[in-house]
Amino acid sequence: MHRLLAFFLFLCSAALVQAAPSVALYYGQAIPLQEFRNFDIVVVEAGHGHDPRAFRQVGGELYAYVSVAEVQASRSYYKDIPAAWKMARNRDWGSEVIDQTPAAWPAFFAEKVVAPLWEKGYRGFFLDTLDSYRLARQFDEAAQQQGLIRVIETLHRRFPGIQLILNRGFEIVPAVRDKIRMVAAESLFRGWDAGSGRYREIPAGDREWLLGQLQTIRQRDGLDILAIDYVAPHDRALTRDTAARIAALGFIPWVSDGALERIGIGSIEVMPRRVLLVYDSSESPALNYTNAHRFLQMPLNHLGYIAEYADVARELPAGILPDRYAGIVTWFSGGIAPARHRPLARWLAGILERQLPLAIIGDPGFQLDRAFAARLGLRLAGDNIRLPLSVARQHPMLGFEAPPLPNRSDLPLFMATENAGNPLLTVRAADRQEYLAGALLPWGGFILDPFALVEIPGSDQARWVIDPFAFLKASLRLPEIPVPDVTTENGRRLFFSHVDGDGFPSLAELPGSPLAAEVLLTEIVERYKTPMTISVIEAETAPHGLFPKLSPALEDIARRIFRLPHVEIASHTYAHPFIWDRNVSGLSKNRNREEGIYQLDVPNYRYDPVREIIGSIDYIRERLAPPGKPVSILLWSGDTAPDAEALRVVENAGYLNLNGGDTSITRNNPSLTAVGAHGIEKDGHLQVYAPITNENIYTNLWRGPYYGYERVIESFEMTGSPRRLKPVDIYYHTYSASKRAGLTAVHKAFAWTRTQALHPVFASEFIRKVQDFHAIAIARDQHGWLFRGNGELRTLRWNGAPPRLADAQGVIGHNPGPEGSYIHLTGASARFAVAADAARTPRLYDANARIAGHQNGPGGLGFALKGHVPIEFSLADSQACQVRADGRSLAPHRSVRHGDTAVQEFRLAHAAAQIQLLCPAR
Template sequence: MKALLRSCLICCALLAAMWAQAATPSVAVYYGKDATMSELALYDIAVVEPEHGYDPVKFKQTWPNSELYAYASVAEAGDDRAYLSKIPAAWKMARNGVWQSTVIDQTPEQWPAFFADEVIGPLWQKGFRGFFLDTMDSYRLAEKFDEAAQQDGLVRVIKTLNERFPGIKLILNRGFEIVPRVKGLIQMVAAESLFRGWDANLKRYIDVPAKDREWLLSQLQTIRERDKLPVLAIDYVPPHDRDATRATAKKIAELGIIPWVADSVLYTLGIGTVEAQARHVLILYNSSDYPTLNETAAHRFAEMPLNYMGYIADYADVRKALPQNITRDRYAGIITWFGGSIPDQRVKDVRQWLANQSQQKMPILVLNTPGFAVDRTLPFGVRSSEGAATQPLKKAAQASIYGFEMQPLPPSFDYEGWTLAPETLQKSQQLLSFDDAKGKRFVSAAITPWGGFVLMPYLIEEVPGTNQSRWVVNPFALLQQTLRLADFPIPDVTTENGRRLLLAHVDGDSFPSKAEVPGSPFAGEMLRREILELYRIPHTISVIEAEISPQGLYPQWSKQLESIAQRIFAMPHVEIASHSYSHPFLWDHAPPRVGKEDKEVNLNLHIPGYVMDLHREIKGSVDYIQKNLAPPGKPVGVFLWSGDTAPSAEALAISDAAGLLNLNGGDTSITRNKPSLTEVMSWGIRKGGHLQVYAPITNENIYTNLWHGPFYGFEKVTETFEMTDSPRRLKAIDIYYHFYSVSKVASIKALHSAYKWALSRAVNPVFASEYIRKVQDFYEFSVGKDEHGWRMRGPGQLRTVRLPDSLGTPVMKGSINVAGYQKGPDGYYAHLTSSSAQMQTQTVVTPPKQAYLVDANARLSSWQPQADGSVSFSLQGHVPLEWRMYLPQGCSLTTAQNAAPSSASSDSLFIRSFRSTQTSAKLKVQCRAL
């Protein structure tokens, strides 16, 4: 046993020495619940509260270079810890009332085994291999204690953990005196409050006195130099003060100490050697203004520009209690967008909430109307004119971001603007303002010290005599300037490996209808023959159970219809989806969406005796398709929403529980007749913790006036494809239609037009399921910045980031898991090769010396660069391969069998194009020494 222990100690000593020689790890200490796994993966080590349900095994599998460590208190047990009741009374030596915990005596002989069995053991079983041992010095809170005996007990605890759990990694929070005795058994030593601290008794943040700082710094430097261990300093700064947080982290890092600076209870994502980019924007809305969240003005108009710039919209209904965890670590700003006045009983709370957020330095953008009277209780420095302007009014200022899709109209007779207090006016940039007949200044839009505002009607204007709208102000510039949104590598769902994504999906409507062609075949058969046999790109095809099953509406045709569906679903380039059981029009039956007189409540296929049931529509229809129509081993993986495509949170939860991906909704349909970004929707919408993913482009129903004609109207979808690609690539190409589109000659021709347009472009064809997973990843993707550049983490399906012009291009030599880049219509698109990447960027473009992938119509299944400049990589696609490589002088491309690709051509001096008849290839770039 002694020999085994000695062997373990030697191994641990070697591991500690290796760690000390390795690069200093980045560390986060986060006890909150709101950060995503990808945000925590930005750090090499993320210490978490294990009671919050983290899965360290799955985390490590996704991000092998990052690891979750579990918090564990050694000398204290909080009142909420289940094991506290098992601790004998004789071991409880003091009470820590400030933190609601009991101080535990470290001297009992049985204590180390108890701690290993009851505290660390269950966490080890969950997969944790690293632990942050806190409260090492808490025995000093007792009135009487034997310090040497307590320290001996702590040493026994650490030795016991190393014996019981080989390979365990430990970070000590303080315990300086015992470090020389256990330095071979621990990985790191931490301490709190080097520059900034938290006074738990006074409940306030403090500057650490110089004397205390010097003593603590001496302890940390001694451990680093004498014991060759990395040291971590955890400091505390108010969460809203990101400037102070950043400055404190920098001061700590300059001392050669790993920094982590966060709030007093470590519930926010602080700043260390890595600073996570805040990607969330909270939007306040009034649910009484709109039937569903899908129809709110903020979601319809503001969320798409936010998504395009890389930001995620969260929503809060002012009719309910507003969230209290809106902090600068994860939120970049707040937007309010109300249609009118908010309920009187909520005005006081909303006003106070906004005032608190402004005082916490959170940027706020007020759009359309504030929803209540603006007065001195808000620290905005503005006053409502309340109709006080004296006509006529003359334009005083108009910024360049105005006149985006139409020029602002002259003020109406009942015009209301805001007057700005002199100090606010001096510090603000007027975007649109007017002077009245008395020379008084009224402002309709401005960038202010606290954020900004745009008042109706100078945000979005309806076009008279139409159902169309236009942006009066540039929404991208407005959001960026008022909320001070930062530029960063933007996770992009439109593109992969430099090529715009192409998907095709079909709603099951009218599968049994007869095509108006000789022989009158069923639409299902017509689609198979006319489209699927001709265009061998990925398709996602759905059916409506009640249209084709023997128990459905057409039992006399069911055998034929099921046979057609089976043949379609057996095709290798078709994935299987459900379009429900009865094709409901409404998926959300909650008020105010459904009133007593709403005739759309029961609008679906008429099935005698059937009452709408969400489980039957979703899971039931999928079970029918899987059992009767799908080939063995080919699952039904996608659910396509029907009707108004606005599912409730309950419907989304049922879909998620069934393991289904979901798609549809959004109705992006910008055309030359409707040339406005108000016709372009966001990636999707989140409800109750579930995500509805929108179809990139809407279906033919919109282009054909709800299938009333003209039936060739879907030809205009190519205009939508073009206008969502330039000047900004806003959407993937999506050929989305119903089975009834193959029932008429004109609509069939329109389909061919859409396919031929799409396939004449440089695209990357994918299944709808692949696109959906990329959108899901967008909401989980994280970006951080360190001294080496940008860190990016995601679940692994989204593999493209778009670089705004301010960032330039990737530096290939200084980047990890970046395969290349391609110039797009709105910046460079960088190709990532895994769930984790590191990227340096440069604004001055210099020709790289490394070979890289320019673009491809397939996914990179591997990318393995070598030190000599060679690269081995694999492409896996759905169609014959096309790709382009940047091959500097001395570099050449071969297949794994050392043979040239089937065809190649030179596009420029160093860029070469390649083609292959295969859909997959293993390739290698070989270069002479660089």
């Protein structure tokens, strides 16, 4: 009992110790607020439609910006302000200055300005323009200040619990210090001159006066101080330095651009996780098939970064700055259209000026002149290159999957010079002259054709010549970050299975010719009690579909499958479109069978994404699903390349989506070019890819050999080591159950999973992890790392010293993986520091179930596990602790050592349990 008492006293005392909150100010609307979610307080322009209640659910608090003594004509309440209350005009901002002395003003401000925001869920407010009365020619300072005090007192009476930040208003602070959260001031070291539109350094005299005011308030009134400075948005180094200078004074810093429309740096710094990939749409029929997406996004995802795309054939995006973007990559296979040469050159010059790292792959895309080459720190080669070429020197990152082999068509562009950065590849001509084919330079790096990637003639295979992970990290100067990992939870590789409904009505080539769907149910679904996501095609099973006579039997089988507790229900569409984005393919969405087979031949039906997606899910829910069991997943059919409109339909309806990606690496094609990305974004809508492709690819489009799907085991192994790139996903069609060889291959895949330490999940859980990968914000402060997401993705992969668990929040353990440590998170947010000499404390080593609750302290460790199969978990450094499960003592199944770590393994017969460790005090 004394250990439990000490444990809970520790938790209570820890809750009382609160550091100063991290604060950000963001008045724009182009950046999703999820990128600010690591901050405790974010001050926003409430008119931009933010949802403070939703933001509060992920741990932060939105404060609404409100101007007390100034109002612009665009405000809804402007027309209700009596003319007599307007005492001056601020020409820099185009606003009217409001007299604070009228008796009716505090109530007006409370009801007209604050009350509507309070109704929307705001509980914190940033009160600005408190000193604006000084813009008037005549004013009674004492009366104005008393008016401001009445405004604040009125807000406290009218809105109990209201939180206020004052921007300046230093003179009234002693009178209201018990009613405000903190005091803010602008331009301590660096400022923004709205009149001239320039950033400037604050004169020493002005800074010393302001510093004196702020220090007095902090010491006299015991309030936190928020110092807001302004730096040009491209200058992250100066932004970071200014924030550090403010923090060194003991103030809360926020340093951003003059309009407060960027992600600045405060007491924490958000790590940019977006990389913009610039491609040429004329090189491929769709984004899905470009080199940038097929080959480059997977390495970026694995490094923890989100890929965005910009088509050079369109206007390239403005506002690409280092607050959100870690870098830019261009990949062209040849020269782009001449009309785009100059715009691309100008755009790239702007990227270099804004100091964003740039990587150039393949061809620069346009004819470089001497001036642009010089800007890159390079010298053009000229036209007199004497063939043949040979490799003179190569960096270790070359020869990754294939050796660098010069050819006669892709000639080098640059001379090899002594000051050409860090050369990656130097080639030598017949006259002994040397040329540069790749290098790392202060602005980034480049690797020219054919030394990035080569395609194997006569096949659809390719090989990396350069190590894409190493090249991206080096050229974009990507820092080591804790990588959000969608492959793993609690140290174990994820495992799920999903089935596309194709072939549900097929007759199996087995005795009695049963329906393939019946064979699927009896031989696979009922045999393996592990999470499965199974779908049907409405046109194959419905009475109004293609097989009305078989429909009663088919629907009965579907109902029996969907009743099983380990089965999750999905739709594989209504008419199984074979081509989703028919505009890209040069087709009309309304073309029918006589013009080409683009879906199942449903009479009198024309493609409609709403009917395919929403209609098919409604059919399954109404006719096949047990009452109350959700149907929430759409499994893409055919080419699995939906356009943005189809993705929008799914997302707006609140459904999940999966399929595509075509990861099919095997020993016959042992290349990372055969491993797909996490998914693809189109117009802001995310398609989630299946981790591993289905049996259709392994069986030559179901032409044989029908046992070919057994090679999926090679894919599982090759995406698990030396890098864990994908979860295990047994993904196949119902028609695999129509042939004994196909069934045997599926059985072999399931048998292989039983030899592995895996973490079973449903497909929906994996999909939400990929969505969370795109939503997570990672930040760092002087103590360590901060992480905040939606709570679905629970693993960070970290190639460094392990987390210090004694003072970590939201971290329950870690274990070694192929590329560092997997850090186990307990929920949506985490905070931890790392230390090579961190004290060994009892921790979760691994588990095949999710953490459903967690408490940690010096007296022990408590957590709940909830999974889908009987629980297996391991504890590290817990030999001295007593372990209980649901209140009963639990003995380890066995004890082992992993390196210098002692690990105890435990098993339970059920899928949920409350685990408690009682450990002796240290």
